[in-house]
Amino acid sequence: MQTIRTKPLAAAAFAPFGDVLEAAGTPDALINAGLCARFHDRARLDFGPGGRAGLSIFNARARALPYRLELLERHPLGSQAFIPMTAAPFLVIVAPDAGGTPGSPRAFLAAPGQAINLLRGIWHGVLTPLATPGLFAVIDRIGPGANLEEFALPHAVTVISD
């Protein structure tokens, strides 16, 4: 069975797949009399033709490493942002596209204080918190059209800690 190791979630490595949303580096503005740092407009949100932004809450069962990856999915019509509502790390699995099916998957470990925005059409694993409650706010596309493609891997992949 193929085994992949998690890497720390970092903006540059993740950029082809999406955005890392975090209070890192120099803020774009100090607001509220200097008491709040604003890291402004950091996600490449995309709700496609005929869509609008929606905000949903997901409560997902916690998983553990090693994690058995059997399915990837993608949303052809819009981006999808996952914002953890706790300070627990979570697992992020993505894959490049290889002619309409997923290429080799990659795994990232999001640290406390990191959220992600997956670009439209990026293959990714389902939401995999590593602690309970697995509570996330999700900003994704609301609108007509078929916005979910699933791909069952012919061979499961094991994700282990780096």
Place this chain on the structure above:
Amino acid sequence: MQTIRTKPLAAAAFAPFGDVLEAAGTPDALINAGLCARFHDRARLDFGPGGRAGLSIFNARARALPYRLELLERHPLGSQAFIPMTAAPFLVIVAPDAGGTPGSPRAFLAAPGQAINLLRGIWHGVLTPLATPGLFAVIDRIGPGANLEEFALPHAVTVISD
């Protein structure tokens, strides 16, 4: 000096001001082979004419109760959602409009697992986390136009714990 007491944040009492976003009640769907509950499209997002959704990260200094409220603000062109990225409670202060200036303010205490979406034009206090880090994802309007009105209270209000 006027003193107001916090109340627990509850959807019904907060509805005139905005949405409480939480994994409460019956989920709208079970996804990911039943491992994830989706509470779907729970915020009255509104990015007004000529605006679009933006996702920013705010890192605000923690405050404590009693809290001295001296300023309210509102965004005439769009809604503003605050999603805590930790499980710490935070303070939410809102006020009805009274002829173009804020009426009597009200204070709510958001519990772990609760986020909010303020409706367009609702008077509110600045972001007031009660623990460090005061880390929030904010979904609000990006676009041209004057989207901030501030109102300095003629007399400060003290917010105390219920």
